[in-house]
Amino acid sequence: MQRNYHLFRPDRGMWRKALSGIPRIKNKKQWDALDPLSRWLISTRAAVLLMTLFAAIIAGIYAQIESAFRWDLFLVMTFGLVLAHATNNILNDLTDHRRGVDKDNAFRTQYGTQPVEEGFMSRGQSMRMAVVTGLLAAAAGVFLVYSTGIEVLYFFLAGIFFLFAYNWPLKHIGLGEPSVIVVWGPLMIGGGFYAITGYWSWDVAIASLPYALGPTAVLFGKHIDKIPWDKPKGVRTLPVLIGHKAARATTLILLILQYLILLYLILTGFFSWPLLLVFVALFYFFIKVLPVFRRPTPRECPRNYPKDAWPLWYSSHAFVHNRRFGSFFLTGLIIQMVLQML
Numbered sequence: 001m002q003r004n005y006h007l008f009r010p011d012r013g014m015w016r017k018a019l020s021g022i023p024r025i026k027n028k029k030q031w032d033a034l035d036p037l038s039r040w041l042i043s044t045r046a047a048v049l050l051m052t053l054f055a056a057i058i059a060g061i062y063a064q065i066e067s068a069f070r071w072d073l074f075l076v077m078t079f080g081l082v083l084a085h086a087t088n089n090i091l092n093d094l095t096d097h098r099r100g101v102d103k104d105n106a107f108r109t110q111y112g113t114q115p116v117e118e119g120f121m122s123r124g125q126s127m128r129m130a131v132v133t134g135l136l137a138a139a140a141g142v143f144l145v146y147s148t149g150i151e152v153l154y155f156f157l158a159g160i161f162f163l164f165a166y167n168w169p170l171k172h173i174g175l176g177e178p179s180v181i182v183v184w185g186p187l188m189i190g191g192g193f194y195a196i197t198g199y200w201s202w203d204v205a206i207a208s209l210p211y212a213l214g215p216t217a218v219l220f221g222k223h224i225d226k227i228p229w230d231k232p233k234g235v236r237t238l239p240v241l242i243g244h245k246a247a248r249a250t251t252l253i254l255l256i257l258q259y260l261i262l263l264y265l266i267l268t269g270f271f272s273w274p275l276l277l278v279f280v281a282l283f284y285f286f287i288k289v290l291p292v293f294r295r296p297t298p299r300e301c302p303r304n305y306p307k308d309a310w311p312l313w314y315s316s317h318a319f320v321h322n323r324r325f326g327s328f329f330l331t332g333l334i335i336q337m338v339l340q341m342l
Contacts, residue, residue, distance in 0.1 A: 059192030080140025185212030221314035
């Protein structure tokens with residue numbers, strides 16, 4: 001009996017592609033030839049999961065700065081947060097497929113692979129993937145509640161609420177974008193800090209905002225890109241409600257607030273001088289991001305722009321900025337942590 005051993009052969013090249021972007025899979029034959037992890041990475045849009053990974057690491061660094069770090073709780077917390085985000089992404093694609101949002105060459109299927117909409121996976125297969133991923137995330141949450149205390153349950157329940165409510169109804173009534181500030185800020189970083197240390201810190205909650213505004217700006221950019229697709233289908237994201245120009249201005253405000261809040265936290269002493277490193281990202285902001293958001297969407301893909309990323313435009317620039325801001329932010333925090341430990 002012949003077995004499909006290739007299904008279990010790791011495709012590290014595809015893993016790298018999935019972690020750096022959203023690979024385009026041409027047909028079901030190519031999909032079926034992928035190993036299970038590659039399918040999972042593509043289905044969960046693994047490249048954006050790095051934003052959650054950064055948030056978890058930031059929460060861990062804050063715990064270390066407070067001399068209350070525990071490796072076991074940190075690893076479980078990180079595992080749970082990343083898998084919760086992965087579950088949300090699977091359910092998001094499944095929900096949009098069921099509601100017909102991604103039908104007929106929609107925005108989502110143009111810039112990346114939507115496995116359910118393109119017939120690579122059935123609804124049942126997608127749901128089973130979401131259930132397994134979600135149960136693993138839930139197991140991590142239960143462990144943290146047992147290890148840290150019943151108060152962690154409130155963060156756990158809030159996470160479950162946003163996990164399901166974002167896809168419907170929050171995203172469809174202009175509340176999806178504001179919820180991201182809460183999720184990537186006080187909930188992920190503040191709650192992650194609580195899960196490790198066992199106590200809440202308003203300073204940490206405020207200090208979570210410079211990073212949380214980055215994923216919010218990325219989502220804003222994506223929903224600006226999607227206005228021509230979302231508006232006719234009645235998907236009332238905040239950019240749809242306030243309009244293209246106002247949404248672009250709002251995204252710029254979110255990005256500028258990242259630097260202003262960070263500067264405030266440095267001046268008040270919560271952060272030390274290594275965090276000034278983050279302001280290196282301002283060069284990219286002024287050179288690339290600011291000019292892009294001040295102008296309407298190009299009529300067609302620019303010559304020097306990756307064709308496989310189009311029609312993503314504002315979200316791509318916000319995503320690259322967030323990667324740079326997050327990397328410098330994380331590096332500055334690590335330097336501050338090391339200096340404090342010396």
